[in-house]
Amino acid sequence: MPNLSSLASCSRHVSRRALSNATRRQAALVSTAQLQTRSVNTGREPAYPGHIPLNFVENAVLAVGSAFMSLANPRRGDMVAALGETTAGPSLPRMRDMMLESAEGRKILKERPRINTQTVDMDKLAQYPEGTFGRAYVTWLERCGVTPDTREPVHYIEDPELAYVMQRYRECHDFYHCITSLPVDVSSELALKYFEFANLGLPMAAISAAFGHLRLDSQKRARLFSEYVPWALRCGSSARSMITVYWEERWGQNVEEMKREFGIWDPPEAKWRKPLSEAKAAAAKRQQKAVPSQAKIES
Numbered sequence: 001m002p003n004l005s006s007l008a009s010c011s012r013h014v015s016r017r018a019l020s021n022a023t024r025r026q027a028a029l030v031s032t033a034q035l036q037t038r039s040v041n042t043g044r045e046p047a048y049p050g051h052i053p054l055n056f057v058e059n060a061v062l063a064v065g066s067a068f069m070s071l072a073n074p075r076r077g078d079m080v081a082a083l084g085e086t087t088a089g090p091s092l093p094r095m096r097d098m099m100l101e102s103a104e105g106r107k108i109l110k111e112r113p114r115i116n117t118q119t120v121d122m123d124k125l126a127q128y129p130e131g132t133f134g135r136a137y138v139t140w141l142e143r144c145g146v147t148p149d150t151r152e153p154v155h156y157i158e159d160p161e162l163a164y165v166m167q168r169y170r171e172c173h174d175f176y177h178c179i180t181s182l183p184v185d186v187s188s189e190l191a192l193k194y195f196e197f198a199n200l201g202l203p204m205a206a207i208s209a210a211f212g213h214l215r216l217d218s219q220k221r222a223r224l225f226s227e228y229v230p231w232a233l234r235c236g237s238s239a240r241s242m243i244t245v246y247w248e249e250r251w252g253q254n255v256e257e258m259k260r261e262f263g264i265w266d267p268p269e270a271k272w273r274k275p276l277s278e279a280k281a282a283a284a285k286r287q288q289k290a291v292p293s294q295a296k297i298e299s
Contacts, residue, residue, distance in 0.1 A: 047158060047159070050155055051154075054086075054156055059086050060086075062156070063082075063086035063087050066080075071214075074215070078152055081155075083207065084170075085155065085156040086156055088202065088203065088204070089203060091201045092157065094201060095169070095201075095243045096161060098244055104244055104249075105243070105246075112164055113246075114171065115171040115247075115248070116149050116171070117148060120248070125137060126284075131254055131256070133247070133254075136255045137174075137251075140177065140178040144272075144273065151170045153167070154166050154170075172242065172247060175242075175247045176195070176196065177192060179259065179262070180235075181266050182267060183272045185270070186220075187220050187270070190213060190216075190228070191229070192232070193206075194229050195232040197209060198232060198235075198237040200241065227267075228268060231265075231267045232267070235265060239262050239264050240261070240262040240263055
């Protein structure tokens with residue numbers, strides 16, 4: 001089990017001013033560094049579509065640059081993705097091995113499913129009964145105002161199978177939000193990063209957890225460390241490895257039953273941007289809209 005207690009404690013004492021100055025300097029360099037990384041001819045053919053081969057130095061430059069850029073602007077999804085890939089190290093082989101140890105995980109590696117609105121019928125999920133995972137996921141998307149189509153493709157992982165493991169983790173991130181009942185505000189994202197590091201051991205999650213709290217005000221930071229972090233460390237370290245779950249085959253399963261199976265309990269109550277009743281109404285409206293369309297197709 002990864003130990004984040006000392007990490008959480010030490011990270012509180014990082015100087016905001018020093019980080020801010022370093023961030024500005026590195027942010028000015030990262031775009032150039034990334035372009036250079038993309039243009040260097042490594043002499044190797046891409047191992048899969050979208051793969052950008054890097055040597056050790058290029059990987060290190062991109063890792064440092066993307067780290068500072070991600071801290072400067074967490075909305076830069078490309079930089080957050082690059083940070084995750086260039087710092088993954090031995091964590092991806094460990095995650096792959098976890099998947100190989102379970103029948104469910106082996107099936108995922110064999111079939112390599114993808115998660116987006118082209119592969120998952122959201123209208124069909126809205127037709128699942130209340131309390132099922134499929135219905136809960138659609139309701140969560142409505143409540144948070146997000147879509148599964150925003151995940152960056154993997155570019156910098158050398159091995160194709162490990163690249164898929166990273167892609168799978170990335171595309172399942174919203175499922176982790178849904179099953180743990182966390183929205184997408186900064187505090188909740190950081191809580192989930194602590195959970196993910198305790199559960200999966202990804203360095204990127206630790207980096208985000210260690211420095212992301214600097215973007216919070218003192219009141220939210222205090223609650224993060226006093227309430228969310230203890231939950232995340234205990235729950236994440238004791239729960240089933242989330243990367244081994246074939247979520248798409250569990251749409252009809254009861255959410256509370258899934259939590260018991262995985263060993264997950266709810267975190268401290270979070271503040272949502274949209275009331276649950278409003279999100280449920282939107283999901284129900286999607287269901288009503290989908291039923292006539294389905295009947296028309298069948299006729």
